[in-house]
Structures are given as structure tokens and as C-alpha cells.
Amino acid sequence: MLRKGMVGVIVFLMFASVGAAAGSFSEDFTIHYGGEEQGQPTLISWQAPLLEIDGLVFKDLNRNGVLDRYEDWRLAPRERALDLLGKMELEEKIAQMIHITLYSPQDKWFSEQNVGFALAYNYLAEEPRQAAQMANRLQMLSESSRWGIPLVISMDAIMGVSWVKGTTLYPDQLGLGATRDPELVRRLSDMQRKEMLALGVRMTMSPIADLATEPRWGRFQECFSEDVDLVVQMVTAAVEGLQAGSELNPQSILVSVKHFPGSGPQQDGWMAIPWYSMKDPCLST
Numbered sequence: 001m002l003r004k005g006m007v008g009v010i011v012f013l014m015f016a017s018v019g020a021a022a023g024s025f026s027e028d029f030t031i032h033y034g035g036e037e038q039g040q041p042t043l044i045s046w047q048a049p050l051l052e053i054d055g056l057v058f059k060d061l062n063r064n065g066v067l068d069r070y071e072d073w074r075l076a077p078r079e080r081a082l083d084l085l086g087k088m089e090l091e092e093k094i095a096q097m098i099h100i101t102l103y104s105p106q107d108k109w110f111s112e113q114n115v116g117f118a119l120a121y122n123y124l125a126e127e128p129r130q131a132a133q134m135a136n137r138l139q140m141l142s143e144s145s146r147w148g149i150p151l152v153i154s155m156d157a158i159m160g161v162s163w164v165k166g167t168t169l170y171p172d173q174l175g176l177g178a179t180r181d182p183e184l185v186r187r188l189s190d191m192q193r194k195e196m197l198a199l200g201v202r203m204t205m206s207p208i209a210d211l212a213t214e215p216r217w218g219r220f221q222e223c224f225s226e227d228v229d230l231v232v233q234m235v236t237a238a239v240e241g242l243q244a245g246s247e248l249n250p251q252s253i254l255v256s257v258k259h260f261p262g263s264g265p266q267q268d269g270w271m272a273i274p275w276y277s278m279k280d281p282c283l284s285t
Contacts, residue, residue, distance in 0.1 A: 029045070029046060031045075038056060040056055043058075045059055046139065046143045046144070047063075048061045048063060048148050049065075051065075051071075056074075058072060061143070061149075062147055062148060068083065084147065084149070087147070088147065092147070095113050095116065098116060099116070099117035099118070100115055100117070100118050100119065101118070101119045101121065102121070102123035102153075105138070110141035110142045111142070111144045114149055117154055118154065120201065121155075121156065124199065125163055127164070127166050128165075128198070131164045131199050132198065135153055135200030135201065136200060138151050138153065152203050153201045153203070155196065155203070155204055156206070157204045157206055158205075159171065160195070161196055168192070170188050173224045173234070174221045176234065177224035177230060177234055180230065182233045182237035183237065185234050186238070188241065189237065189239075189241025190242075193241060193242050193243075193244060202254055203256065204253050204255060206238070206255070206257075207238040207255075208257075209231060209235045209257050210259040210260060210265075211231060212225055213226050216268065216269025217264060218269075219259070219264060220265075222259075223264075235257065
């Protein structure tokens, strides 16, 4: 059950390494450095033992002492994902589709329930090194779960990695749209991708694809333009920069394009979302 909806999520997890690169690693980490000759990837392990088979090293994510197909990095991501889905209970598949917000996270959400996604606002805000360490801790907890499925940490990053102090910020999308320079947007998005990878954040809630047609809308500045053709060029450039190409690969950030035309400003510029669309009774006539 839920197989179609889950394959894409699990494939990405099999595709990409989610460890953060924050200077020196904690003593709790075990690192096995890869080699190009045999295709051995670098493995970062918190809780999972390492298995050595035919001179190659694998993570024993479910800690059963056997190399399961989903743990075998030599296999295609889809093949690994389908093997893992075949082992999971319905509740575990549902947990992988949950996207929590990291305000006051509890360890059991990751170590026991193994939720799939976590949105970071100011939880990672202090500074880059601490943000990476906190992201690594969440991955450590997720790896201790039954199947050891890594967590996808996301961020509402519309103008760079704006929720972490010390990262690179750039103008809102409206300002970038004024440049009419898709290549600039591609380069800035690629820079954002590299900073997010270094922090261990593998998903962004951007870019915004809505049209700047209503100046009274509170998110007007987050649109590239009112011109459809220009928005198409800018959004395409942003996605390609964040994904490191036109298709997902191990260096990609998962992109969640949002606020498509018609989902943003409504009558009088109010938000479409009900709790934003309610007018202040003090302003009512």
C-alpha cells in the first residue's frame, strides 16, 4: 500500500548522502572513505554497523548482520526503494510521508517513529557549524530507527539559506526578476544548494512560481514577475541550480515549487489560506 507515493521519496534517499559537512566530525561518527576504483562511496555511520563484503563496505541499517538489498549501494535506487517498501508496515510508510516542523522536536519522532521530513525554521538558526551538528544529531536518531531511513531536513529558503545566521543571502525573487537574468538566478541557486548541502538540509520550499499581479498581497515580493514568460525562465533556472541539473542526482536539493498562479492572492490581496484570509475585525467596516 502507498507504494506509488513512496517510491520517489525513498529513491531520493537511496540516491543521496545526507550527512552534513561541518568541519571535524563528532567522536560518535564512524567514517569509511570511498574509493573511485570500485565505486565505494564514503559512508558516515552513527548507529548502523558497517558490513565488509568482498572488500566493499556497506551500512547495516537494520542491524541484522545481513546485507539487505535496500542497503546495497551497488543496486539502482528504485530497486533498493522497492525492497525497503516491501519490508515496511503501513504505519511506517505513513510516517515517511509526514512533514513535521522543528520547533521542539522529540527524539522519539525520529528514533521510534522515523518520520520522513522535518521543516527547519529557527531551529538551525544560530550559526552554520551548530546547524550542521544539530542536523547530524537528527540523522543519528533516524539511523537508530527500525530501518535506519535518513531524515529529509527541509527549509523555507526563498532568498538563500535565510534561516541560518552567517549564510549567504540574496534579494527577494522580485528583485532578481528585475534583473531579467536567468543565469544569475541559476548561479545564486547553485550557491544556495552548496550551502544547504554543507548544513545537511536536503530540501527547499522554493522557488515560488506565482505571478506578481497583486501588490497588496503580503508575499508579492517573493514572486519573480507578473510576466509569465519571465517567470518561466527564472523558475527553470532556480530549479536547475538547486538540483544541480535538470534531473535529481546525488548533489541535488529536493525542490518544492510552490504558490502556483491562483494559489496566492485572492480578493483584495488576502491570502488563499483560510487563517490568513480572515480580515482583522477591528478593520471591518
